[in-house]
Amino acid sequence: MTRADKVLLVGILLASLVSGTALYSRFFLDPVGAQPIQAVVTVSGKAFRTIALQSGARSSFVVQGRQGASKVEVDGRRVRMQQAPCENGICLKQGWIEHPGQSVVCVPGEIVIRIEGAAPLDAVTR
Amino acid sequence: MSKRATVIACLLVLLLIAGLALLRQSGANREYSSDQFLMDTLVSIKVYGNDRETLKTAVAVAYAEMHRIAELADGFAQPGTAAYQSSDVCRINALAGKKPVQVDGDTLAMLVLAKKYYQLSEGAFDVTVGPLMDLWGFGGKNPHLPAPDQIKAALKSVGCQDLVLNEQDRTVLLRKEGMKLDLGAVAKGYATEKALQALKKRGIEKALIDAGGNIRVLGQNVHNSAWRIGVKDPRKSNEIVAVLALEDTSAVTSADYYRGFEAGGKRYHHILDPRTGYPAAHNMTVTAVTQDAGQADILSTVFFVLAPEKALQLAEKLAGVELLLVTADGLIRHSTSLRGRLEVQPGAAYRYDQSR
Amino acid sequence: MMRSGTRRVVFLSMLVAMGTALHVVEGMLAIPLPVPGVKLGLANIVTVLAIYLYGLRDGMTVALLRVLLGSLIGGVFLAPGFLLGLTGAVSSTLVMAILLKRTRCFSMIGISMAGAVGHNIGQLLAASLLLQTSAVLYYLPILLLAGIPTGMFTGYLLNSLLEHKSEIFRDFA
Numbered sequence: 001m002t003r004a005d006k007v008l009l010v011g012i013l014l015a016s017l018v019s020g021t022a023l024y025s026r027f028f029l030d031p032v033g034a035q036p037i038q039a040v041v042t043v044s045g046k047a048f049r050t051i052a053l054q055s056g057a058r059s060s061f062v063v064q065g066r067q068g069a070s071k072v073e074v075d076g077r078r079v080r081m082q083q084a085p086c087e088n089g090i091c092l093k094q095g096w097i098e099h100p101g102q103s104v105v106c107v108p109g110e111i112v113i114r115i116e117g118a119a120p121l122d123a124v125t126r
Numbered sequence: 127m128s129k130r131a132t133v134i135a136c137l138l139v140l141l142l143i144a145g146l147a148l149l150r151q152s153g154a155n156r157e158y159s160s161d162q163f164l165m166d167t168l169v170s171i172k173v174y175g176n177d178r179e180t181l182k183t184a185v186a187v188a189y190a191e192m193h194r195i196a197e198l199a200d201g202f203a204q205p206g207t208a209a210y211q212s213s214d215v216c217r218i219n220a221l222a223g224k225k226p227v228q229v230d231g232d233t234l235a236m237l238v239l240a241k242k243y244y245q246l247s248e249g250a251f252d253v254t255v256g257p258l259m260d261l262w263g264f265g266g267k268n269p270h271l272p273a274p275d276q277i278k279a280a281l282k283s284v285g286c287q288d289l290v291l292n293e294q295d296r297t298v299l300l301r302k303e304g305m306k307l308d309l310g311a312v313a314k315g316y317a318t319e320k321a322l323q324a325l326k327k328r329g330i331e332k333a334l335i336d337a338g339g340n341i342r343v344l345g346q347n348v349h350n351s352a353w354r355i356g357v358k359d360p361r362k363s364n365e366i367v368a369v370l371a372l373e374d375t376s377a378v379t380s381a382d383y384y385r386g387f388e389a390g391g392k393r394y395h396h397i398l399d400p401r402t403g404y405p406a407a408h409n410m411t412v413t414a415v416t417q418d419a420g421q422a423d424i425l426s427t428v429f430f431v432l433a434p435e436k437a438l439q440l441a442e443k444l445a446g447v448e449l450l451l452v453t454a455d456g457l458i459r460h461s462t463s464l465r466g467r468l469e470v471q472p473g474a475a476y477r478y479d480q481s482r
Numbered sequence: 483m484m485r486s487g488t489r490r491v492v493f494l495s496m497l498v499a500m501g502t503a504l505h506v507v508e509g510m511l512a513i514p515l516p517v518p519g520v521k522l523g524l525a526n527i528v529t530v531l532a533i534y535l536y537g538l539r540d541g542m543t544v545a546l547l548r549v550l551l552g553s554l555i556g557g558v559f560l561a562p563g564f565l566l567g568l569t570g571a572v573s574s575t576l577v578m579a580i581l582l583k584r585t586r587c588f589s590m591i592g593i594s595m596a597g598a599v600g601h602n603i604g605q606l607l608a609a610s611l612l613l614q615t616s617a618v619l620y621y622l623p624i625l626l627l628a629g630i631p632t633g634m635f636t637g638y639l640l641n642s643l644l645e646h647k648s649e650i651f652r653d654f655a
Contacts, residue, residue, distance in 0.1 A: 004585070005592035005637075012599055012626055020623035045614030049473035052364055061474040103617035107609060108563055114617040122347055124366060125377040125413055126339035126358035 044110040065109025167338025174332040184328035188321035199313035223303025244286040250431040252400035256306025257283040264396040271389040277403035315423020360410035376422035380430035381411035406431040412451040501528035505552030538579040545571040573604025590640035595633030
């Protein structure tokens with residue numbers, strides 16, 4: 001390895017560290033169970049459904065992605081992709097997510113489950 | 127410039143920008159909110175402004191207005207009580223088929239509006255459904271499925287064409303004995319609008335009134351962007367089926383999941399089609415969006431009773447009126463003009479085709 | 483470096499063939515990380531060789547062709563995975579070409595690491611555009627980190643190749 005190579009290596013490590021801190025620090029600072037959170041599910045960029053995540057509430061539903069039907073499971077304040085038709089199944093291996101900012105992405109199915117903090121709704125007409 | 131000077135200059139600029147951003151935040155930011163139980167539901171009013179006293183007074187006046195309208199429109203007051211004396215609706219009902227009753231300007235205004243939409247909807251909206259509602263028993267503890275001939279008989283006492291309004295004398299007459307007014311689909315919205323105008327008159331610029339699901343917003347929300355109003359999923363009470371971005375307008379919903387009962391394996395809800403005497407069956411939920419809350423209240427019922435295609439056409443015809451609906455078989459449809467202010471979340475249970 | 487017509491075309495075709503094979507094979511190697519888009523990057527070797535011998539244009543051609551053919555064979559042609567692979571290939575080729583041709587201080591290890599990082603960042607950006615969400619950016623730190631070992635591995639292979647370059651490329655460059 002040349003000197004430039006080593007500099008580059010350190011540079012990438014630093015970039016990874018900095019971006020990691022910026023993106024992941026929230027997971028450790030946010031006291032679990034405090035703020036209202038919700039899971040936002042989008043398919044091919046379009047809003048599919050937003051689920052309020054409350055402890056004690058269990059549910060699951062089917063999402064039609066680009067490759068077929070996937071199943072999303074909600075268990076209290078966490079959510080995961082339970083079943084998916086994609087061949088590599090990376091989204092399944094991710095397991096449960098529970099902090100705002102975390103997401104499960106199924107690239108071939110174009111499905112994104114993302115946890116956002118706080119209920120952004122001002123009111124509900126009913 | 128030397129390197130150090132450059133760094134200091136950059137920091138100063140950043141501080142300046144941060145300072146300006148902070149300044150922008152404060153100001154008309156103070157929030158005051160209050161809840162009251164009236165018209166059989168919880169009414170929440172949230173206002174924003176500088177001075178807490180002004181906010182408190184404005185909200186108090188707004189509630190007073192709503193109470194006043196509630197009294198005028200109260201159809202359930204018992205004879206001999208003070209409520210009965212102040213209820214225009216009770217007096218009109220009592221003197222049905224007998225003689226005209228002099229009423230408050232707001233009562234007349236509500237009825238004029240109601241008759242207008244009776245005509246526009248070709249009878250799908252009718253405030254004289256009182257006898258029908260009584261027959262089904264929705265107002266009381268024992269709602270039940272009436273026999274067809276009972277419904278036919280009740281229908282004889284229903285018909286807004288027999289509601290006579292005299293705007294000069296400010297009188298109201300129900301022509302036939304046995305006729306009865308029910309302002310349940312008008313009063314809440316009308317009262318909400320009155321409340322909002324009271325807030326506006328007192329200089330409030332940002333407010334949200336939630337009268338049991340009837341939403342009326344004034345201006346923008348505290349972050350200077352449109353208020354985000356969710357539309358409740360008609361089958362899953364914890365979820366929403368769409369989000370509306372609204373400014374200075376009303377959103378009122380009529381749906382099949384409020385009051386109702388089950389008989390013979392079928393579910394009957396309380397929004398009756400005045401033409402047939404049976405619950406309207408086209409939709410699960412309809413949300414009307416228009417500036418005036420009283421009109422929104424009426425329109426939500428009109429659109430709920432009409433077939434979806436007719437409802438959408440009627441909305442197009444009327445200026446400044448839009449709607450969103452979920453049909454009985456789960457299809458989500460809405461006015462095309464809503465597109466930029468609407469985010470539909472069909473979920474797994476409903477179908478939504480953006481192109482239609 | 484020569485641009486002799488027939489030899490160049492023949493060698494480039496060989497590179498494309500090898501690149502395609504590598505693309506398909508590494509697509510089948512399961513990486514234990516639950517992050518989409520982490521690959522060994524073996525196919526980049528042929529891209530680097532093409533750039534090294536013949537410059538950016540030919541390098542880009544090889545990269546695009548191997549993604550195209552590799553996806554056709556792998557059955558993901560025109561699927562989202564294909565588009566991401568394409569963006570990744572383009573961005574990594576650009577990065578590697580710039581470093582290879584404009585600088586002299588990097589060895590193949592540095593070039594490959596830069597290529598891996600360029601590939602991952604390009605893919606992330608494409609994914610965030612495709613899915614219209616910034617959620618994918620949460621994989622950035624991991625992907626950056628992953629570029630180091632994969633880059634070092636392929637870079638090491640390339641370094642070894644180039645040690646014997648006078649024999650290997652004798653007829654082609």
